[in-house]
Amino acid sequence: MPLGVSGAGGPEAPHRVEARKARSEGIQAGNGIGIANLAATGRPSHKSDVHPPSIWQWLQDHPLAQHIGFTWWFPLLESIHVIGIGLVIGSILTVDLRLLGLAALRYPLTQITGKLLPWTWAAFVVAAITGFGMFVTRAPAYVENPAFQIKFLLLPLACINMAIFHFRTFRRGIADWDTAEEPPPAARIAGGASLLIWAGIVLAGRWTGHLI
Ligand code: HEM
Numbered sequence: 001m002p003l004g005v006s007g008a009g010g011p012e013a014p015h016r017v018e019a020r021k022a023r024s025e026g027i028q029a030g031n032g033i034g035i036a037n038l039a040a041t042g043r044p045s046h047k048s049d050v051h052p053p054s055i056w057q058w059l060q061d062h063p064l065a066q067h068i069g070f071t072w073w074f075p076l077l078e079s080i081h082v083i084g085i086g087l088v089i090g091s092i093l094t095v096d097l098r099l100l101g102l103a104a105l106r107y108p109l110t111q112i113t114g115k116l117l118p119w120t121w122a123a124f125v126v127a128a129i130t131g132f133g134m135f136v137t138r139a140p141a142y143v144e145n146p147a148f149q150i151k152f153l154l155l156p157l158a159c160i161n162m163a164i165f166h167f168r169t170f171r172r173g174i175a176d177w178d179t180a181e182e183p184p185p186a187a188r189i190a191g192g193a194s195l196l197i198w199a200g201i202v203l204a205g206r207w208t209g210h211l212i
Pocket residue numbers: 007008009078081082085088124127128129130131132133134135142201202203204205206207208209210212
């Protein structure tokens with residue numbers, strides 16, 4: 001039984017309610033399929049009717065996506081997404097603060113990363129699966145959402161920053177500064193950059209719901 005719940009939490013903005021209503025009637029305004037023109041003009045447009053639906057539209061039209069979007073599954077996935085994010089961010093920030101020489105100074109970096117990073121990766125998988133589950137419910141709108149686009153620019157950037165740190169700074173010289181309270185500049189830069197990038201990812205994630 002559809003509950004008509006909001007994806008972003010709190011009362012749903014009128015434009016989101018309208019978008020949801022339009023979708024339930026099969027009208028995807030602005031998504032480039034013929035039915036949008038049918039809604040606007042009363043006649044199907046020849047031009048867009050000959051185009052097959054995009055992959056995003058296909059995802060959104062999938063019965064599973066419809067089910068998630070119109071039932072309690074969306075808020076459930078969003079809640080699990082937030083728990084996953086909490087674990088990803090919490091564990092990464094602990095490592096970042098250690099790299100910056102600001103927290104957990106008594107512990108060698110290898111001990112912290114050894115204990116926390118498996119949780120980071122597991123939680124990231126949870127965040128990715130639940131994020132995808134929400135994404136499919138309004139895929140064409142999400143891919144055009146600037147906040148969502150920023151999030152998906154910053155996510156690879158966070159991975160690149162992590163990879164550079166791991167393969168250049170950590171692997172090559174960790175034995176020299178594992179227990180140092182003040183890690184070398186390259187490590188501190190990586191920690192600071194990671195803090196900023198992940199803050200940006202959370203901001204963009206929160207913002208997404210307000211632009212859709
Ligand atoms: C660990 C990486 C990620 C972080 C830190 C993150 C962060 C966030 C945040 C903070 C929110 C807002 C939650 C709320 O306000 O309740 C959010 C929502 C969302 N995220 Fe993510 N996310 C991540 C990964 C992903 C991935 C991989 C996808 C897609 C495949 C995704 C898709 C979404 C969607 C669709 C929403 C709902 C937006 C809305 O309110 O309409 N996320 N994310």
